[in-house]
Amino acid sequence: MVVHASYVCPRCHGGMEIGPSGLICPACTITYPVADGIADFSEGHYYDQFDPSSSLTVEHQAGLNHEVEGSRWRIQAYYLPKIETTLRKFALERSRIQILDCGCGNGWSVDLLNDTGLLTWGVDLSQLRRWQWRERKHKGNLAVADARRLPFEDGRFHFILCSGVIEHIGVQEYKLGAYSVKPLENRDAMRTAFLSELLRVLAPGGTLWLDCPNGAFPIDFWHGDRVGQARRHALNEGFLAKTGEIRSYLSAIKTPASLKPRSPHRLFRFQQVGRHWYGRAIRPLMGIYFNLMRVFPFSILAGTGLNPYLVLEISKEADHVHSKEHSTAILLIKQQ
Template identity: 30%
Template sequence: MLRSSITTLDGYHGLLPRTWTRDETCDEAYVDAQNDFQAAKARAFVLPIVREAPVRTVLDVGCGMGGMAVALETEGYESYGIDLPGLTRRWSSAGRSADRFYLVDPDAFELPFLDGSIDFAFTFGAIEHVGTTDGHADRRPDWHAVRRQWLREIFRVLSPGGRMLIGGPNRAFPIDVAHGPDSRATAWERWLARRLGATVHRTWGDNFLWAYPDVHRYLEGLPYGMEARSIGGFLDFSRVPAFARPTARAYVARMPRSLLGTGFNPWVMALVTRRADG
């Protein structure tokens, strides 16, 4: 199932350059905040979707402290997590198994798994940072090409009939509570972000966020199908302020299925299936 690893760091393996040195740039506060509710999010939102089809192997891409992967393992799945090298010491202190957690190079994203070896992969809040120079909102000149390679690499490891759930704030929706403005935001967008405490952005043109059409752009030519999913049940684990959650829940709950794949949906939640005939 696993490809040959070329690097070991703090006991964890990955397809990293041999010259790689430890990256200590992980956001400790963010990692801790995510870790507080990872297991609950896995059971409340991810597990019901995993159970819709026969699944043995599960992969969390951008797993952070790995709470979701561990929770799914306790549910009987062969569960793996991957993330950047800055987390190795945190993984070790938390007792994360080197047989279940692996490292990836953010500049040359390669998964350490064989083709077709994963039945279900998921990633939340990661793709919008892929192809950036700062890991946040400053896009590289080749950012679309980098994201294309990133998404196709996850697709590569899916088994025939396997699925991947890709989630992140929707560029086509004008409000983003999870991030600051794009590095090329206009003056009025930055002014609104300061006043409102949330990013308000244009829904046209480029932005470091992504949208449903990008899924088709990046997977063009591959044997796949895509279904837009509701983010109901996910909001309690997001950065929507507590005072706004009742309104947000009602908005999402009443959204017609026909609008899930549009700019009316605050998040992209794309369930991609690798067709068994491809």
């Protein structure tokens, strides 16, 4: 049997063998199916339901097309420059770096980053995304997986991107009629388990960028009934995460990590919100505001209720060195 080099079993973290219809974990006696080169570790539990034989609505298709530019922008204008800065600062070898986009959606980020020579993997727990990924160039680096049970060994990734995921964990969402959402009783335990799993696969000294709409800001531009529509919400709604909540989840995890809120400057083009008059009105002001938020003392605002969108830079302490392989490059990252 050939052992698969990229993935481990998400249940037991053991090595897997390549079988005729998928990846086999001999310890758990499970076969994870692989189709079109894409492995599926969901065991049938998806975030969504999508039947490829039924056609998408015109609005849904338009939304997916619209998403592509935003995906490119997120990487090319925001995360790639951050990664490049770290690589240059510590003279890190590009070919040794591994990146995970957890909740990678349409998978464009994985194509874009791999095309720059950065070995990048993406996961999402979605049947729709799995269907979309068949058209990605680097589809072999995309897998269907639960963010709380990742198919990767400890300390694998030097950088992890995770956009708009945490708010969907530990809540029940209702999409029929007006959008509504309710927190589950074990929401905090689920979100802590999710962060703990991300820190497990993050290399010591590596960086996790967690971004999400801010629960401490009363308007949500990302989960309205229509794309880009503003949604007013109560500050105790229990859906969107707040900086303080994420700090408390981190403090409950054994792996030591530090958190720094960052400005979302250049993360968005405000295209979707620009469909509405209020979006067009605030767009230029938001650009100026987010730019200011990059520098002290305005940078203090990045983690507060005065910032509509959180970007939290979470660094895993380098003391937890798992392998020699990672320690050299990563201890350099730590010397900031």
